[in-house]
Amino acid sequence: xxxxxxxxxxxxxxxxxxxxxxxxxxxxxxxxxxxxxxxxxxxxxxxxxxxxxxxxxxxxxxxxxxxxxxxxxxxxxxxxxxxxxxxxxxxxxxxxxxxxxxxxxxxxxxxxxxxxxxxxxxxxxxxxxxxxxxxxxxxxxxxxxxxxxxxxxx
Ligand code: FES
Ligand code: FES
Numbered sequence: 498x499x500x501x502x503x504x505x506x507x508x509x510x511x512x513x514x515x516x517x518x519x520x521x522x523x524x525x526x527x528x529x530x531x532x533x534x535x536x537x538x539x540x541x542x543x544x545x546x547x548x549x550x551x552x553x554x555x556x557x558x559x560x561x562x563x564x565x566x567x568x569x570x571x572x573x574x575x576x577x578x579x580x581x582x583x584x585x586x587x588x589x590x591x592x593x594x595x596x597x598x599x600x601x602x603x604x605x606x607x608x609x610x611x612x613x614x615x616x617x618x619x620x621x622x623x624x625x626x627x628x629x630x631x632x633x634x635x636x637x638x639x640x641x642x643x644x645x646x647x648x649x650x651x
Contacts, residue, residue, distance in 0.1 A: 507570070514528065517562050521557040521560040522560075525548070544629045546558040552610060556629070586605055588643040597633075601640075617649065
């Protein structure tokens with residue numbers, strides 16, 4: 498058992514009991530009860546588990562807890578609330594952009610990270626930023642349109 502790892506999750510400092518080598522996704526879901534980040538491939542290939550770590554979207558299934566020690570982790574739950582959704586969440590809702598939604602948490606996190614850096618990102622940049630996020634139901638076009646709307650590009 499390695500030393501306890503303290504990390505900021507959605508603005509709250511936590512010290513999970515999980516070993517430092519535990520995937521961050523496992524800690525988030527199984528220990529902290531944050532079920533928004535999804536387990537898809539478990540291999541860093543689908544993006545369903547993306548969380549924001551100090552401004553960068555990262556696959557939490559491939560990120561050991563120790564790696565985020567002292568950093569700020571934001572999950573989809575930390576981006577907005579029912580009453581005050583993040584602009585990306587709001588745009589996806591308004592446009593009914595998703596179909597199944599399994600991929601959506603990771604997409605929202607990745608899109609929010611992009612727009613925080615590049616609010617005027619165009620469609621090519623959005624597509625590039627979401628390239629690591631798989632959506633198998635073919636909603637990509639609507640999701641990209643929603644991200645563009647959230648960023649003010651349209
Ligand atoms: S579950 Fe992490 S990238 Fe697929
Ligand atoms: S909306 Fe993404 S896989 Fe269906």
